[in-house]
Amino acid sequence: MSSLLSPExxxxxxxxxxCDRCSAAARLTVTLTSGGELAFxxxxxxxxxxxxxxxxxxxxxxxxxEWAGK
Structure with missing residues (x-):
């Protein structure tokens, strides 16, 4: 399992x-530590x-x- 400071x-x-915010094509998905998944x-x-x-x-x-968080 990954820590909160270093997700896989x-x-x-x-x-x-x-995208869950605007419905454009997703370039990133995130599995939340609390459960569930979001797309952006x-x-x-x-x-x-x-x-x-x-x-x-x-x-x-x-x-x-090119993700700013990487």
């Missing part, structure tokens, strides 16, 4: 999810990178996406 980060070829487009993933890193147990990035 994996990269996949592509994601099929939609590139804009929202970078805008909320600190919060995502803090609450995430596992972060999945789409290949080629």
């Amino acid at each position: 980060i994996v990269t996949v070829d592509s994601l099929t999810d939609r 487009c590139g804009h929202h993933a970078n805008r909320h990178h600190e919060d995502i890193s803090r609450v995430g147990e596992r972060i999945t990035l789409e290949q080629g996406f």
Whole structure:
């Protein structure tokens, strides 16, 4: 299990999810330490990178996406 300070980060070829904030194509999904999963487009993933890193147990990035939290 990852600590709150260092979530597991994996990269996949592509994601099929939609952003939970705006419905754009997801570039990042996060499995929350409290349970559940959220998806974010590139804009929202970078805008909320600190919060995502803090609450995430596992972060999945789409290949080629430059995430501010990495």
